[in-house]
Amino acid sequence: DVKVTQSSRYLVKRTGEKVFLECVQDMDHENMFWYRQDPGLGLRLIYFSYDVKMKEKGDIPEGYSVSREKKERFSLILESASTNQTSMYLCASSPTHNQPQHFGDGTRLSIL
Amino acid sequence: QKEVEQNSGPLSVPEGAIASLNCTYSDRGSQSFFWYRQYSGKSPELIMFIYSNGDKEDGRFTAQLNKASQYVSLLIRDSQPSDSATYLCAPSGSARQLTFGSGTQLTVLP
Numbered sequence: 001d002v003k004v005t006q007s008s009r010y011l012v013k014r015t016g017e018k019v020f021l022e023c024v025q026d027m028d029h030e031n032m033f034w035y036r037q038d039p040g041l042g043l044r045l046i047y048f049s050y051d052v053k054m055k056e057k058g059d060i061p062e063g064y065s066v067s068r069e070k071k072e073r074f075s076l077i078l079e080s081a082s083t084n085q086t087s088m089y090l091c092a093s094s095p096t097h098n099q100p101q102h103f104g105d106g107t108r109l110s111i112l
Numbered sequence: 113q114k115e116v117e118q119n120s121g122p123l124s125v126p127e128g129a130i131a132s133l134n135c136t137y138s139d140r141g142s143q144s145f146f147w148y149r150q151y152s153g154k155s156p157e158l159i160m161f162i163y164s165n166g167d168k169e170d171g172r173f174t175a176q177l178n179k180a181s182q183y184v185s186l187l188i189r190d191s192q193p194s195d196s197a198t199y200l201c202a203p204s205g206s207a208r209q210l211t212f213g214s215g216t217q218l219t220v221l222p
Contacts, residue, residue: 033209045209058209097209101202105155106155
């Protein structure tokens with residue numbers, strides 16, 4: 001079974017802090033994704049990566065950056081956290097873009 | 113026009129009935145179609161996928177695809193209260209990513 005592991009289930013940070021969310025997959029997948037999910041807004045893609053050191057912006061990249069130094073790990077960085085970034089963050093991976101994505105359990109992030 | 117549209121819901125059906133979830137998509141380059149189920153507070157999990165026109169059955173679930181009409185649906189037969197969840201449609205497109213619909217919330221009433 002594919003395992004996508006997100007480093008924290010719940011996280012509380014303060015406005016202005018730099019926040020790191022980590023995601024690791026164990027199936028040698030090429031593609032990795034970061035989404036946020038808010039009530040009534042569905043899943044929104046922040047960034048994705050289709051190879052090591054490669055990244056592409058999704059629909060809402062503002063205020064975020066990503067890092068993929070190793071194939072199995074994809075990090076989401078909130079450069080200066082703001083209250084409107086309070087959300088559920090979901091990481092996913094897939095072998096190719098035409099194959100299903102497998103999701104981690106999510107990180108519920110609160111910015112105070 | 114949204115890239116992926118799902119029946120807005122919420123949808124309520126009695127236990128034992130057939131639940132019908134619909135999805136239309138705009139990208140004619142879409143090749144693969146995925147249905148995810150998401151329980152409240154949980155992450156999405158893949159329950160069905162379909163690549164070819166027609167029907168695909170897996171237990172109580174049937175996915176139907178009509179590429180000419182750009183339409184994909186999910187039927188749940190003999191609905192159970194445990195099927196109560198939000199169902200997300202996700203066609204693959206010409207880009208390197210899936211496009212998720214906003215989801216249909218299904219409630220199965222005992």
